[in-house]
Amino acid sequence: MGRHHTPARTRHRWVPRRGVVFIVVALMMFSCLLLVHGLAGSQIGVDAAAHPDAEATDGVPxxxxxxxxxxxxxxxxxxxxxxxxxxxxxxxxxxxxxxxxxxxxxxxxxxxxxxxxxxxxxxxxxxxxxxxxxxxxxxxxxxxxxxxxxxxxxxxxxxxxxxxxxxxxxxxxxxxxxxxxxxxxxxxxxxxxxxxxxxxxxxxxxxxxxxxxxxxxxxxxxxxxxxxxxxxxxxxxxxxxxxxxxxxxxxxxxxxxxxxxxxxxxxxxxxxxxxxxxxxxxxxxxxSTAAHLAGSTLIGLVAVAGVVVDALTWLLLVVGVLVVLRLVLMLVVAVRHHRRRHAPGFSWGPPVTAPVSVIVPAYNEKENIAATVRSLVASDHPVEVLVVDDGSTDGTADIVEALRLPNVRVIRQANGGKPSALNAGIAHARHDLIVMIDGDTVFEPTTVGRLVAPFADPTVGAVAGNAKVASRRGLLARWQHIEYVMGFNVDRRVYDVLRCMPTVPGAAGAFRRQVLLQVGGVSDDTLAEDTDLTMAICRTGWRVVYEDAARAWTEAPATLGQLWRQRYRWSYGTMQSMWKHRHAVVEPGASGHFGRVGLAHLAVFQVLLPLLAPLVDIFLVYGLIFLDPVTTLVLWAAVQAVQMVAAVVAFRLEREPLGVLVLLPLQQIVYRQLMYAVLIRSMVTAVGGIRLGWQKLRRVGGLEDLLQDGPVPAPAPSPLREPVGAARARAR
Missing domain, CATH: 3.20.20.370 (Glycoside hydrolase/deacetylase)
Structure with a gap:
């Protein structure tokens, strides 16, 4: 998902104070209940006969x-x-x-x-x-x-x-x-x-x-x-x-x-x-009556704490079993997907050689826009590149025009948000196959060709690419890299097999023009425009697939604050999209299949169970304080071992080096807590009915260097040629 400027008429305070108060109060109440239950349920030893020590009894009359x-x-x-x-x-x-x-x-x-x-x-x-x-x-x-x-x-x-x-x-x-x-x-x-x-x-x-x-x-x-x-x-x-x-x-x-x-x-x-x-x-x-009342209150708290903690313990057991089963099933399905797609002789059908229109919505992308456009022009598939400048104030459009690259057009418009920019690009696109890419992303030369290859199958209406973290120098970037490999890409393999893909990422997605027109283009009803669009396509009966060979390298948030804003918007936007398309659950045909499989899976495993996942960490602390710490640590280590096995499998599927997985335990302790907070905050915001605006993240840049010495080869001449003057004329 890309980030865009918020038009003034829809900009709102993104931090709802009542949500913060609710979360803090809820956590304090739950902590008090755990403390009460822990004290009331601590292990009681049996009194045994003591043997006097002559020195210890010195001074006793x-x-x-x-x-x-x-x-x-x-x-x-x-x-x-x-x-x-x-x-x-x-x-x-x-x-x-x-x-x-x-x-x-x-x-x-x-x-x-x-x-x-x-x-x-x-x-x-x-x-x-x-x-x-x-x-x-x-x-x-x-x-x-x-x-x-x-x-x-x-x-x-x-x-x-x-x-x-x-x-x-x-x-x-x-x-x-x-x-x-x-x-x-x-x-x-x-x-x-x-x-x-x-x-x-x-x-x-x-x-x-x-x-x-x-x-x-x-x-x-x-x-x-x-x-x-x-x-x-x-x-x-x-x-x-x-x-x-x-x-x-x-x-x-x-x-x-x-x-x-x-x-x-x-x-x-x-x-x-x-x-x-x-x-x-x-x-x-x-x-006294006051003492009796105070004592009764204490007993009542112990009773309530017992009911709550016992219920949560059973709930945690159910959650743990479901999460482990899901993890195992998803890895099995993901491995099956990988083997099928990479089996000798696999083909989507006849080669897709039709030219492609690549749309780049851009708002204040001066740090990376040149690298993005250069990588697209270097594609080994015929492309036209449309950079839709959505009211940038940093000279983004000027940078693109100064490159004087063939088959690149710049479309300038007043700031209207990312959906508006994408729809403008669709309207100006010349070709029937359309690729959308964020302004902080670069493609490999083979990415476009591989991204549109599945369109050889006439039932395919959209294709999700393989988004990867470009710079992995810092701890936060490496944690996000692990998340991308273990979470997003494994999930997309499974959704592909189940034919209920909920999101084609804004960083790398391909669509048939007729499909986009059929669903009315890109909607601005939610903050997750890519998820909203994908769900709408799934409900029409078109197949949405995942192509892991179509790699896109994107800039990840560089600070915790930027990561919070990005994931907060993603999480809240996903909830908005699920609510918008909720009727799919009871509809017949392809729409009903997507609703009862895709939406249900999202609701259970991306919203409800993650809301309960912090119980694992809370009960870890509880067990260390009030239960047997050795047993508690052994159980926690077993959970981490399962996660590590899953991570190794996921990294093998992506052919990624395993060395970064030494950071996985720390990610589970630190990074995961931030994701929990984001989800809880998003849920509170959704329940409160607050409408959020787009969150613009500050770019760090560096994708230009990636083109030279990173995983993306340096640009090569494009098969499509167009006079620079003509491209600039159309941009005007």
């Missing part, structure tokens, strides 16, 4: 290390033991939707209370289980929100973990708790100086720490008998028993609990909660 499991550090740290023949059953790491209800059922059956030290992130996802715990007569304590080791945490982290954990209790129960069991804590004699520091930090917030002095070791799943034996206090002593209702398979814990309780009761044990057993006030006190 003997009253703590030799004391009981209930440590009150709200002032000077003191501890208390459980009375003899008194047991407090405690459960860590829940609530779990599978095991917590089974534990509660055993407790109800034996009419025994327990204390559940819940992880806030788990409780936020299952607030109903907290209510079940309280309904069963048991209590709820805090086990932090994300299960960190508090002995290694800062004071700020400790405060946040407990506040968030408390907020979940307030939302689910309308209650608060002052009982805390730090994750990875064990018995009092294992308390280290760092652990005591965390107890004191929690104590300043009003919390009492409850450790354990009887470890069932159920986290190791040693068997029911071993769990019952481990959980039984020795010699009639009391104790706080550590069990788990989450963190893995807890079937042994449930079975052991059903045996432990009656056995202890038979030995004369009574069951109590830790605070009542040592004479502290009852736990689980009512909270």
């Amino acid at each position: 003997p009253a703590i290390t030799a004391g009981g499991p209930v440590i009150d550090a709200r002032g000077a740290p003191v501890s208390a033991r459980m009375p003899a023949k008194t047991v407090a059953l405690t459960f860590d790491d829940g609530p779990d939707p599978t095991w917590t209800p089974q534990v509660l059922e055993v407790l109800r059956r034996h009419q025994v209370p327990a204390t559940f030290f819940v992880v806030g992130s788990m409780a936020a996802r299952h607030p109903d289980l907290l209510r079940d715990i309280r309904a069963a007569g048991s209590e709820v304590g805090l086990h932090t929100f994300t299960h960190p080791d508090l002995s290694d945490a800062s004071g700020v982290r400790i405060d946040r973990e407990l506040a968030e954990n408390q907020l979940v209790l307030a939302g689910a129960l309308g209650e608060s708790s002052y009982l805390l069991r730090p994750p990875y804590s064990s018995t009092a004699n294992a308390v280290t100086a760092d652990a005591l520091r965390s107890f004191e930090a929690a104590g300043r917030d009003g919390y009492v720490t409850v450790l354990s002095d009887v470890d069932s070791e159920d986290w190791q799943r040693p068997g029911v008998d071993a769990i019952v034996r481990n959980a039984t206090p020795q010699n009639g002593a009391g104790g706080v028993v550590l069990l788990h209702d989450a963190g893995g398979d807890r079937s042994q814990t449930v079975a052991a609990l059903d045996r432990l309780i009656p056995e202890l009761q038979a030995q004369g044990y009574r069951f109590a909660t830790p605070e009542t057993a040592v004479g502290l006030p009852a736990d689980n006190r009512p909270v």
Whole structure:
């Protein structure tokens, strides 16, 4: 697609602020949901017995290390033991939707209370289980929100973990708790100086720490008998028993609990909660309405985040499968197309020798127009060249006339936009075969002949050429080169086979004059005039094919800003064209085939799925932070490997050197994000109904050098000769 000046009457602000605001707000909301879901769904470890380190316990008062499991550090740290023949059953790491209800059922059956030290992130996802715990007569304590080791945490982290954990209790129960069991804590004699520091930090917030002095070791799943034996206090002593209702398979814990309780009761044990057993006030006190509302809001956010992220996860899986299947099928079809076209003896029919009119719409193309025209005159096929100067202010027309090349005419007109320039060229063209080329593009000597060769088939109405990036010196140009080879040209091979070509590129396209007249010429209804024109031709029943041997070398945008403006116009113009030709989906015949195959493919794989493609990158970051980073990186590397294989195949088809593909991973990380932003921005603009104007890109030039030492051979004399004076007279 070329770029042209915007007539003043249609020029509009191309950056819709409301679109920017919408995108930013949407991304912030989605990021918040991911953060909430990540925190609520982070992996929870299982508390194991710690072994004291003599050096680590230095500085811990003997009253703590030799004391009981209930440590009150709200002032000077003191501890208390459980009375003899008194047991407090405690459960860590829940609530779990599978095991917590089974534990509660055993407790109800034996009419025994327990204390559940819940992880806030788990409780936020299952607030109903907290209510079940309280309904069963048991209590709820805090086990932090994300299960960190508090002995290694800062004071700020400790405060946040407990506040968030408390907020979940307030939302689910309308209650608060002052009982805390730090994750990875064990018995009092294992308390280290760092652990005591965390107890004191929690104590300043009003919390009492409850450790354990009887470890069932159920986290190791040693068997029911071993769990019952481990959980039984020795010699009639009391104790706080550590069990788990989450963190893995807890079937042994449930079975052991059903045996432990009656056995202890038979030995004369009574069951109590830790605070009542040592004479502290009852736990689980009512909270204010504001706290309850804040907690309910947090739980609601977790629920919404869970639904959204789970839905997007499944959607991402579907998208991934579809994209991979499409990639494989497209490569298979593209290889088939290549082999068929390059098979020995393939021919479109009798050689096409009829002269061709080449139209060059130009607006301020002084940097490259001379190279463009010279390359056309050097064609080995008879051509006339019509340069339509669309109101240039930089002397473009004068440059062409000064070349004094044969069979070149200059048509001057007031600025009216690219469609107007192309239609003027069609009106002045002498021949029935018409080639259109942008003013920033050069042809090889064989390009025109190869471009019109398919017209030997009377069913062919238009031909798409092979547009290539001319200068590949910079990183941005090389990324675009990869995109052209992997995307545009592979796509055109497939569209050719399926007979639903949506775009003949403005850089290199050939048409029958009668086809152009049949569709009413080039329309200015959209910003993608080449796509609009091609779709109109497909709907008439004419065949549109791709000729990969007809190579055109075009100047790619040199800066990110220029690339943004170009792709923004392409993307938005394509959406406009799809909307304009939407009725093709329900029409019969060739138009219906194009609508149901071509338009549907564009809608799904060029608009809808690319809008969801950023999920891959978002979930990559999510996985690195909240999931197993190794697994996440392996999956990401697998996706990149598939992309690399596809790229190698595409480059082989184009006979391009593979060295540039070392930039492919970086392109996927950086360049692709820009394309996502362009598509999202275009969609917002389309939904908003904003009409954009043409975007003129600043030319860098350099195509003249390409003619001399690049892939395009130097000009040769044209078979068609015309007096320069006659050409200049017609131009006037």
